[in-house]
Amino acid sequence: MPDMRPPRPGERSIDLPEEFDASIYFIGRIHTPWQTTGACPKNSAARREVLATVDLAPRFAEGLEGIELMSHLILLYWLDRSARNLIVQAPSHAPKPRGVFALRSPVRPNPIGLSVVELVSVAGTSLTIRNIDCVDGTPLIDIKPYFASTDSVPDARRP
Amino acid sequence: MPDMRPPRPGERSIDLPEEFDASIYFIGRIHTPWQTTGACPKNSAARREVLATVDLAPRFAEGLEGIELMSHLILLYWLDRSARNLIVQAPSHAPKPRGVFALRSPVRPNPIGLSVVELVSVAGTSLTIRNIDCVDGTPLIDIKPYFASTDSVPDARRP
Secondary structure, eight states: OOOOOOOOTTOEEOOOOSSOOEEEOOOEEEEOSOOSGGGSOSSHHHHHHOEEEEEEOGGGGGGGTTGGGOSEEEEEEEOTTOOSOEEEEOOTTSSSOEEGGGSOOSOSSSOEEEEEEEEEEEETTEEEEEOOOOOTTEEEEEEEEOOHHHHOOTTOOOO | OOOOOOOOTTOEEOOOOSSOOEEEOOOEEEEOSOOSGGGSOSSHHHHHHOEEEEEEOGGGGGGGTTGGGOSEEEEEEEOTTOOSOEEEEOOTTSSSOEEGGGSOOSOSSSOEEEEEEEEEEEETTEEEEEOOOOOTTEEEEEEEEOOHHHHOOTTOOOO
16 A cells, blocks of 8 residues: 655646556565665665665576676665655655656656665575665565666766 | 567576566657667667657656756666566577576566666657667656666676
8 A cells, every 4th residue: 555645835646547558577575674664764874784685586586597796786676655646746855846757756657666786695586685775575576787887877967 | 569589598488477466657658760679789889879769648747847957867668579488598698598687688577678878858748868779669667867876886797
Protein backbone atom coordinates (compact mmCIF):
# COMPACT_ATOMS: atom_id res chain seq x y z
CA MET A 1 0.00 0.00 0.00
CA PRO A 2 1.30 3.48 -0.77
CA ASP A 3 2.56 5.54 2.17
CA MET A 4 0.15 8.41 1.57
CA ARG A 5 0.91 11.79 3.03
CA PRO A 6 -1.03 15.06 2.70
CA PRO A 7 0.11 17.09 -0.34
CA ARG A 8 2.43 20.00 0.42
CA PRO A 9 1.82 23.53 -0.95
CA GLY A 10 2.62 23.64 -4.67
CA GLU A 11 2.39 19.90 -5.23
CA ARG A 12 0.24 18.69 -8.13
CA SER A 13 -1.11 15.30 -9.16
CA ILE A 14 -2.31 13.88 -12.48
CA ASP A 15 -4.64 11.13 -13.63
CA LEU A 16 -2.56 8.12 -14.53
CA PRO A 17 -3.27 6.08 -17.70
CA GLU A 18 -6.09 3.56 -17.34
CA GLU A 19 -3.97 0.62 -18.43
CA PHE A 20 -0.44 -0.59 -17.87
CA ASP A 21 1.89 -1.27 -20.80
CA ALA A 22 4.32 -3.90 -19.52
CA SER A 23 4.99 -6.05 -16.48
CA ILE A 24 7.98 -6.99 -14.38
CA TYR A 25 9.18 -9.77 -12.10
CA PHE A 26 10.59 -9.28 -8.64
CA ILE A 27 13.90 -11.18 -8.87
CA GLY A 28 14.94 -10.90 -5.22
CA ARG A 29 14.91 -8.64 -2.18
CA ILE A 30 17.23 -6.00 -0.73
CA HIS A 31 17.83 -6.28 3.00
CA THR A 32 18.83 -3.20 4.98
CA PRO A 33 18.65 -2.13 8.64
CA TRP A 34 15.83 0.35 7.92
CA GLN A 35 12.25 -0.82 8.48
CA THR A 36 10.39 2.33 7.40
CA THR A 37 10.99 5.01 4.78
CA GLY A 38 11.29 7.53 7.61
CA ALA A 39 14.20 5.58 9.08
CA CYS A 40 16.24 5.52 5.85
CA PRO A 41 19.41 7.64 5.89
CA LYS A 42 19.20 11.04 4.25
CA ASN A 43 22.90 11.61 3.68
CA SER A 44 25.52 9.67 1.79
CA ALA A 45 27.94 9.32 4.72
CA ALA A 46 25.33 7.28 6.64
CA ARG A 47 24.65 5.13 3.57
CA ARG A 48 28.32 4.32 3.07
CA GLU A 49 28.84 3.10 6.62
CA VAL A 50 26.21 0.39 6.46
CA LEU A 51 26.42 -2.98 4.71
CA ALA A 52 23.27 -4.27 3.03
CA THR A 53 22.41 -7.59 1.38
CA VAL A 54 20.87 -8.42 -1.98
CA ASP A 55 19.20 -11.85 -1.93
CA LEU A 56 18.54 -13.04 -5.47
CA ALA A 57 15.78 -15.63 -5.97
CA PRO A 58 17.41 -19.05 -6.59
CA ARG A 59 15.84 -19.35 -10.05
CA PHE A 60 18.12 -16.55 -11.29
CA ALA A 61 21.35 -17.80 -9.62
CA GLU A 62 23.26 -18.46 -12.85
CA GLY A 63 22.78 -14.83 -13.81
CA LEU A 64 25.47 -13.87 -11.27
CA GLU A 65 28.29 -15.69 -13.09
CA GLY A 66 31.14 -13.24 -13.48
CA ILE A 67 29.64 -10.54 -11.28
CA GLU A 68 32.53 -10.88 -8.80
CA LEU A 69 34.73 -9.19 -11.44
CA MET A 70 32.84 -5.91 -10.97
CA SER A 71 33.65 -3.39 -8.24
CA HIS A 72 30.34 -1.52 -8.56
CA LEU A 73 26.80 -2.35 -9.63
CA ILE A 74 23.64 -0.48 -10.54
CA LEU A 75 20.61 -1.82 -8.69
CA LEU A 76 17.06 -1.19 -9.86
CA TYR A 77 14.33 -1.84 -7.32
CA TRP A 78 10.61 -1.37 -6.91
CA LEU A 79 9.48 1.30 -4.48
CA ASP A 80 6.21 -0.40 -3.77
CA ARG A 81 5.12 1.92 -0.97
CA SER A 82 5.09 4.98 -3.23
CA ALA A 83 2.18 6.83 -4.78
CA ARG A 84 2.59 7.26 -8.57
CA ASN A 85 0.53 10.31 -9.48
CA LEU A 86 2.38 13.24 -7.83
CA ILE A 87 3.81 14.97 -10.90
CA VAL A 88 5.12 18.12 -9.17
CA GLN A 89 6.61 17.70 -5.72
CA ALA A 90 7.89 19.95 -2.96
CA PRO A 91 10.74 18.14 -1.21
CA SER A 92 11.96 19.89 1.93
CA HIS A 93 15.46 20.34 0.44
CA ALA A 94 14.34 22.18 -2.73
CA PRO A 95 13.71 25.94 -2.84
CA LYS A 96 10.48 25.50 -4.80
CA PRO A 97 8.29 22.68 -6.18
CA ARG A 98 9.87 20.72 -9.01
CA GLY A 99 8.74 18.15 -11.58
CA VAL A 100 9.17 14.50 -10.71
CA PHE A 101 11.64 13.97 -13.58
CA ALA A 102 13.97 16.57 -12.03
CA LEU A 103 13.87 14.71 -8.69
CA ARG A 104 15.11 11.37 -7.39
CA SER A 105 11.96 11.01 -5.30
CA PRO A 106 10.59 7.47 -4.83
CA VAL A 107 7.18 8.87 -5.79
CA ARG A 108 7.04 8.68 -9.61
CA PRO A 109 4.83 7.23 -12.38
CA ASN A 110 7.00 4.10 -12.50
CA PRO A 111 8.40 3.84 -8.95
CA ILE A 112 11.76 2.34 -9.89
CA GLY A 113 14.62 3.21 -7.57
CA LEU A 114 18.23 3.28 -8.78
CA SER A 115 21.41 3.13 -6.71
CA VAL A 116 25.05 2.79 -7.66
CA VAL A 117 26.50 0.44 -5.03
CA GLU A 118 29.88 -1.02 -4.16
CA LEU A 119 30.01 -4.82 -4.40
CA VAL A 120 31.75 -6.05 -1.24
CA SER A 121 31.36 -9.83 -1.59
CA VAL A 122 29.36 -12.61 -3.21
CA ALA A 123 28.22 -15.84 -1.49
CA GLY A 124 25.84 -18.00 -3.52
CA THR A 125 22.83 -15.88 -4.40
CA SER A 126 23.61 -13.31 -1.71
CA LEU A 127 25.54 -10.13 -2.47
CA THR A 128 26.94 -7.91 0.26
CA ILE A 129 26.86 -4.29 -0.88
CA ARG A 130 27.49 -0.82 0.42
CA ASN A 131 25.74 2.50 -0.32
CA ILE A 132 22.02 1.96 -0.55
CA ASP A 133 19.24 3.69 1.39
CA CYS A 134 16.06 1.70 0.69
CA VAL A 135 13.69 0.06 3.17
CA ASP A 136 14.34 -3.52 4.31
CA GLY A 137 12.64 -6.02 1.99
CA THR A 138 12.51 -3.77 -1.08
CA PRO A 139 11.88 -5.89 -4.21
CA LEU A 140 14.82 -6.11 -6.60
CA ILE A 141 14.15 -5.83 -10.34
CA ASP A 142 17.59 -5.69 -11.97
CA ILE A 143 21.33 -5.82 -11.32
CA LYS A 144 23.63 -4.25 -13.92
CA PRO A 145 27.43 -3.94 -13.93
CA TYR A 146 28.60 -0.33 -13.53
CA PHE A 147 30.81 0.84 -16.39
CA ALA A 148 32.77 4.00 -15.61
CA SER A 149 33.27 4.60 -19.35
CA THR A 150 29.56 5.27 -19.91
CA ASP A 151 28.05 5.70 -16.43
CA SER A 152 30.50 8.07 -14.75
CA VAL A 153 30.14 11.82 -15.42
CA PRO A 154 32.12 13.49 -12.61
CA ASP A 155 31.46 17.01 -13.88
CA ALA A 156 27.68 16.69 -14.35
CA ARG A 157 25.93 19.84 -13.12
CA ARG A 158 22.82 20.18 -10.99
CA PRO A 159 21.34 23.06 -8.98
CA MET B 1 7.76 -9.52 -30.40
CA PRO B 2 11.17 -10.65 -29.17
CA ASP B 3 13.99 -10.62 -31.71
CA MET B 4 14.80 -14.31 -31.26
CA ARG B 5 18.19 -15.59 -32.33
CA PRO B 6 19.61 -19.11 -32.05
CA PRO B 7 21.45 -19.63 -28.73
CA ARG B 8 25.23 -19.47 -28.92
CA PRO B 9 27.49 -22.16 -27.38
CA GLY B 10 27.49 -21.87 -23.59
CA GLU B 11 24.27 -19.87 -23.37
CA ARG B 12 21.62 -21.11 -20.92
CA SER B 13 17.96 -20.25 -20.37
CA ILE B 14 15.64 -20.62 -17.38
CA ASP B 15 11.92 -20.95 -16.81
CA LEU B 16 10.57 -17.55 -15.83
CA PRO B 17 8.05 -17.14 -12.99
CA GLU B 18 4.45 -17.87 -13.96
CA GLU B 19 3.16 -14.51 -12.81
CA PHE B 20 4.33 -10.93 -12.91
CA ASP B 21 4.69 -8.89 -9.73
CA ALA B 22 4.19 -5.27 -10.83
CA SER B 23 3.30 -3.22 -13.89
CA ILE B 24 4.60 -0.12 -15.58
CA TYR B 25 3.42 2.67 -17.85
CA PHE B 26 5.16 3.78 -21.01
CA ILE B 27 5.52 7.53 -20.42
CA GLY B 28 6.90 8.48 -23.83
CA ARG B 29 9.14 7.34 -26.67
CA ILE B 30 12.81 7.75 -27.54
CA HIS B 31 13.52 8.67 -31.16
CA THR B 32 16.87 7.80 -32.71
CA PRO B 33 18.16 7.30 -36.25
CA TRP B 34 18.38 3.52 -35.80
CA GLN B 35 15.48 1.38 -37.00
CA THR B 36 16.76 -2.06 -35.94
CA THR B 37 18.86 -3.37 -33.06
CA GLY B 38 21.48 -4.41 -35.59
CA ALA B 39 21.85 -0.81 -36.79
CA CYS B 40 22.48 0.61 -33.29
CA PRO B 41 26.02 1.90 -32.66
CA LYS B 42 28.37 -0.43 -30.83
CA ASN B 43 30.88 2.16 -29.65
CA SER B 44 30.57 5.27 -27.56
CA ALA B 45 32.13 7.63 -30.10
CA ALA B 46 29.29 6.89 -32.53
CA ARG B 47 26.69 7.40 -29.79
CA ARG B 48 28.10 10.76 -28.79
CA GLU B 49 27.96 12.18 -32.31
CA VAL B 50 24.24 11.70 -32.77
CA LEU B 51 21.39 13.74 -31.27
CA ALA B 52 18.28 11.85 -30.20
CA THR B 53 14.88 13.00 -28.96
CA VAL B 54 12.80 12.02 -25.95
CA ASP B 55 9.11 12.70 -26.50
CA LEU B 56 7.24 12.62 -23.22
CA ALA B 57 3.48 11.91 -23.33
CA PRO B 58 1.60 15.21 -22.74
CA ARG B 59 -0.09 13.86 -19.60
CA PHE B 60 3.30 13.93 -17.83
CA ALA B 61 4.42 17.38 -19.06
CA GLU B 62 4.53 19.05 -15.64
CA GLY B 63 7.01 16.43 -14.48
CA LEU B 64 9.69 18.21 -16.52
CA GLU B 65 9.62 21.43 -14.44
CA GLY B 66 13.19 22.22 -13.41
CA ILE B 67 14.80 19.58 -15.62
CA GLU B 68 16.58 22.28 -17.65
CA LEU B 69 18.80 22.83 -14.58
CA MET B 70 20.40 19.41 -15.08
CA SER B 71 23.30 18.77 -17.45
CA HIS B 72 22.83 15.00 -17.50
CA LEU B 73 19.96 12.56 -17.05
CA ILE B 74 19.48 8.86 -16.49
CA LEU B 75 16.93 7.37 -18.87
CA LEU B 76 15.20 4.05 -18.21
CA TYR B 77 13.48 2.44 -21.16
CA TRP B 78 11.76 -0.79 -22.10
CA LEU B 79 13.62 -3.08 -24.46
CA ASP B 80 10.47 -4.62 -25.81
CA ARG B 81 12.13 -6.64 -28.54
CA SER B 82 14.20 -8.68 -26.08
CA ALA B 83 13.75 -12.22 -24.83
CA ARG B 84 13.76 -12.45 -21.02
CA ASN B 85 14.87 -15.99 -20.20
CA LEU B 86 18.54 -16.13 -21.32
CA ILE B 87 20.29 -16.23 -17.94
CA VAL B 88 23.84 -16.93 -19.22
CA GLN B 89 24.88 -15.21 -22.43
CA ALA B 90 27.85 -15.31 -24.77
CA PRO B 91 28.33 -11.83 -26.21
CA SER B 92 30.91 -11.64 -28.96
CA HIS B 93 33.08 -9.23 -26.94
CA ALA B 94 33.41 -11.46 -23.83
CA PRO B 95 36.05 -14.20 -23.54
CA LYS B 96 33.51 -16.68 -22.14
CA PRO B 97 29.78 -16.87 -21.33
CA ARG B 98 28.70 -14.65 -18.46
CA GLY B 99 25.61 -14.24 -16.29
CA VAL B 100 23.05 -11.65 -17.37
CA PHE B 101 23.62 -9.57 -14.21
CA ALA B 102 27.28 -9.14 -15.17
CA LEU B 103 26.26 -7.86 -18.63
CA ARG B 104 24.50 -4.77 -19.99
CA SER B 105 22.71 -6.93 -22.54
CA PRO B 106 19.14 -5.88 -23.49
CA VAL B 107 18.15 -9.52 -22.95
CA ARG B 108 17.33 -9.80 -19.21
CA PRO B 109 14.46 -10.92 -16.93
CA ASN B 110 13.21 -7.34 -16.73
CA PRO B 111 14.33 -5.79 -20.03
CA ILE B 112 14.95 -2.29 -18.71
CA GLY B 113 17.66 -0.34 -20.51
CA LEU B 114 19.62 2.41 -18.76
CA SER B 115 21.65 5.21 -20.32
CA VAL B 116 23.35 8.26 -18.87
CA VAL B 117 22.70 11.01 -21.41
CA GLU B 118 23.62 14.65 -21.87
CA LEU B 119 20.62 17.00 -21.91
CA VAL B 120 21.12 19.35 -24.86
CA SER B 121 17.83 21.28 -24.86
CA VAL B 122 14.19 21.21 -23.77
CA ALA B 123 11.20 22.34 -25.89
CA GLY B 124 7.79 21.58 -24.42
CA THR B 125 7.62 17.83 -23.84
CA SER B 126 10.53 17.13 -26.17
CA LEU B 127 14.09 16.72 -24.88
CA THR B 128 17.07 16.73 -27.20
CA ILE B 129 19.75 14.43 -25.82
CA ARG B 130 23.10 12.96 -26.72
CA ASN B 131 24.63 9.56 -26.00
CA ILE B 132 21.99 6.87 -26.40
CA ASP B 133 22.07 3.78 -28.59
CA CYS B 134 18.54 2.35 -28.53
CA VAL B 135 16.21 1.61 -31.45
CA ASP B 136 13.89 4.35 -32.76
CA GLY B 137 10.55 4.29 -30.95
CA THR B 138 11.81 2.62 -27.74
CA PRO B 139 9.28 3.12 -24.92
CA LEU B 140 10.46 5.43 -22.13
CA ILE B 141 9.72 4.44 -18.54
CA ASP B 142 11.59 6.99 -16.41
CA ILE B 143 13.74 10.12 -16.48
CA LYS B 144 15.95 10.83 -13.45
CA PRO B 145 18.40 13.68 -12.85
CA TYR B 146 22.04 12.50 -12.78
CA PHE B 147 23.80 13.35 -9.54
CA ALA B 148 27.59 13.11 -9.77
CA SER B 149 27.80 12.87 -5.97
CA THR B 150 26.11 9.45 -5.93
CA ASP B 151 26.10 8.25 -9.54
CA SER B 152 29.68 8.93 -10.67
CA VAL B 153 32.37 6.38 -9.77
CA PRO B 154 35.26 7.18 -12.10
CA ASP B 155 37.52 4.45 -10.68
CA ALA B 156 35.00 1.57 -10.81
CA ARG B 157 36.68 -1.61 -12.02
CA ARG B 158 35.47 -4.15 -14.58
CA PRO B 159 37.23 -6.89 -16.55
